[in-house]
Amino acid sequence: MIYFGPKPDEGILYILKDFQNQLPSLLADFGVIFKSAPTVFAKPSRNEDIEVAMKQTSNENWQIAIVILNNVLHEVYESIKQWSNQKLGVPTQCVAVFNHFNEMLANIACVSQKINTKIGGINGIVNLKAALSHSSNEDLFMFVGADITHTTCSTDQPSIAAVVGSCDPTCSRYAARLSEQYPKIARCAVEIIKELDKMIIDLLQVYERTCGNCLPNRLVFYRDGVDDELFQKVLDNKINKIKDACQVVYGNRKLPRLTFVIIKKSHHTRFFADDGQYTKNIEAGTVIDQDIIHPTQFDFYLCSQAAIMGTSRSALYHVLHDENEFSSDDIQQLTYWLCHTDARCTKSVSVSAPVHYADLAAYAARMFKFDDELDHNEETDDLLNETENISLNDIETKVMIFNDKIQNNMWFV
Template identity: 60%
Template sequence: DGRGVAKGFSQSLFLTRTGPTLNVNLTFTCFYMPLNFVQFACKYLRKDITTNFNEREKKAFEKIIRNLSIETMHTGRRIFYRLHEFGRSANEIMFPIDEGNEGTSDATGSKQISVVDYLKKKYNRKLMYPHLPCINGIKGNQSKPNWLPMEVVTLVEWQRAIKPLDKSQRGNVSKNTIIEPEERYTEVMKIIRNNQYERDPYLKELNIHVHDKEMLEINARVLSPPEIKYRRRGQGEVIEHVNYGTWRIRNWFYTTSKIHSWGMIYFGDTPDEYTNNVLEDFQDRLPKLLKRNGFIIHTDPSLIIKSSRENDIHCTLLDASKEKWQLAIVILNSYTTDTLYSIVKSHANQKIGLMTQCVNYQALKHNINKLEMYVENISQKINGKLGGINGVINIKSALNHSSKDDLFMFFGADVTHSTSSSDRPSIAAVVGSRDLTNSLYAARICEQYPKKGRCSIEIIKELDTMVIDLLRVFADSCGDRLPNKIVFYRDGVDEGHYQKVLNHEVNKIKSACRIVYGNRQLPQITFIVVKKRHNTRFFLYDGQHTMNVQAGTVIDQGITHPSQFDFYLCSQAARMGTSRPALYHVLHDDIGFTSDAIQQLTYWLCHTDMRCTKSVSIPAPVHYAHLAAYAARTLKFGEDDDKESLDEDTEEPESYSLDDIKTKLMTLDEKLVDDMWFL
């Protein structure tokens, strides 16, 4: 799509328990390809813009690529510009020219000439696409426009592409950047040898020596996985054991809801005979497959087929809600499936209050002959959304000194778009467990942005309000009982902001507890930062092969912080590529966990994710917070009347206070606000 992936390496120096260590890892970054602009635009937009490039596409594309560096060569030398905007076409833009010296002039007697004719006359360059809009290229601090035809413009090489990738693009990047452990180890060692640190004059001056013969050997432990309880077909409980980070569902879910009223809705292109057959097959087989997992279904689902117009979507979902549907299986089939998905979720979650499970028709068609496996995957989400529990782990069994009277509540929090503005706000999501098994969670979402300009927001300003809400949900679900121990996992924090987050957010949590608990004894709080984006990797060597470490591998010595409490935990079993451990940093611990206890607890929480039957890379509560923040992109946070449009050239302010940050809490329909709609 006009972007490419380049392979390089990162290196950084860390102070650890063993002294200064050099961290080197492979890295992959997306760059814009140095293509002719017409070719780039066609690739990026996935269409031939020379035949059709409408105003709406032009405005959207302009916003994406504004401020890219571009260059021209038609004058015989390289001239660099910064892309500012699109204008009219090359055969429409006219400017004055003095025929005496062929230079532009403002003289009264000057003649008007089009960009097309000027290039032909001045540089003997005949344009192939004179109907395409010109690019206004800005040079330095000049405000004077320079209208350049697209076909004479080329993108400057090695410009990092920071715009998000779509689902198919992410898939392509992942496919090309998966590096197996043996290859990664070999590549990193090759980089280290090529860098020749011992010959570096700066390192010599500082008397720094790098031991580059081999990577560090460190001791690690492998934690034991939990036992997961399901419901035996009939009555009683049955244990499923975890092997290599995964397990099978061979019995019923632990608890399920009774489904009295539900249905399927197809939104999309008019179905042909084959599509109708797929839909009818799915309608017939889905209830039977759900019953295998313990669902109690009293009625077969109806099937409704509608167009993808937004009004049809709203009216159909509203009718389903009026008929007291507990669940709508929504099948989407359109070129604009992502847009359809956003419309469905916005109407269902906020305006109507109808629980939905969306299904991509193309995926359904692909899996129709192996529907058992496909339904097993979506059935776990469906059960969680309807308030059921798939499998239960006795979390307190991970702790050697836990009292039977201890009541735990787990929180997860994540913040997206740390650099935010009114046009692109930061989304903060906080989830909290709401049942005695710590399987069900509720979420609260808030957007935050500066009143003016853009700035980096590391903290969650409304954390106290969100925690108050979630504590009350917990009490309502648990017989007016409140937790005496709170474990809070926080994602999305850079190391340089640990102290700021600790000072603000732990105090906010304590303030929320004082309001909710009143005269009751306040809970003990443990606050842990989870970091996924880092460059530390571990390898297991058996004397012949370099392999991934096992699921449950924990490293808490050697390369950890010299004075603070942190540890690496690789909780997942890598199926492809090199496994990436999560780094956990315990910033606050009233509970007084031992290192073994907090590591075992964290590992077991990685097995409680409702969406799958495998141990995931981070604990379920913080993963749910990430899912809720991501799902919030389809929802609205109230009116936008007070938001000011942001100029792309607005600079980030040097400093800001919390008073400069505006917030809006997201409102969902009360019928599902405390359910797991984000799965």
């Protein structure tokens, strides 16, 4: 364990000692066992001290570094993640035990899940045979999630495309691939992932190595954040790229059956349960697939999370392409069960785990710094809102490379 913050006084040292003593037994309750007592050392939160501390963890082959942050700027957190994920390949779990000590102890289950995930463990799996009405022992599934985050989408702040894919037979371990997307001119935001084929090829190869040279025969792809008017454009581009990628990896072998699902979270539809006296949120697991959905297309609303406070917001799932021929019940139950496998939460989350991981990876990647070898043209101040006039040829890309030791780890949870 590493402490970054002000110089430890007697009170801080007491909390650190208490945390050091309690953590092994707390994590042991959730199956995370320490083989030796954790060691703690303190460092100032200067960049040079962070570098020294993180290099020490790498040289000593730490399995994971639990980083204790005390009243530090967000830049300190970013520097820690840059050294751990990008440069050295040492998994880290940051915790704030000061001012939030009791709250942190109350959420130790979530912390244990994150630690277990980052050291290669499995928290839970989906029983695919139980989730689907028709499934055989020969079926090998791969779940893929994709998302793009935008700020201004300029040469200074590019869009970041993230694609994550399950890479083990249990479909609970994921690897992420990321790419920066720059416009050649002006500023624009394009929802097409230009390097999707390369990312899928890479993820399929990771799956093949992990699963003993076996490849999935069923591929379920979840894509976040696409407007209705872009459905056909995104679908035409992505389906072709996914199939081209599969053809490269599979060769003469039979290609996987592909299901492509769009997830929409930004909508204005809300659902309530009315018992005649009170109106309340609908329960987790509620599906609405009649009356208010599209009259001809395959879509449904799923409220997969229990609202802690406020009004619960269901996600709208739109099945655009389905070679697996899922029934409505099958894809709804499969999606709902995937919401329970998220490593950041002990309960079900609001969207399926693959697309949530893609969102987390894209967001986390903004703190990393990569050498920029692109030749950017002079940027104008005009924001190009009409993205239909922008083609993929107007977008330059750069794949974001992480340390080999952590590239296929779930560093983003």
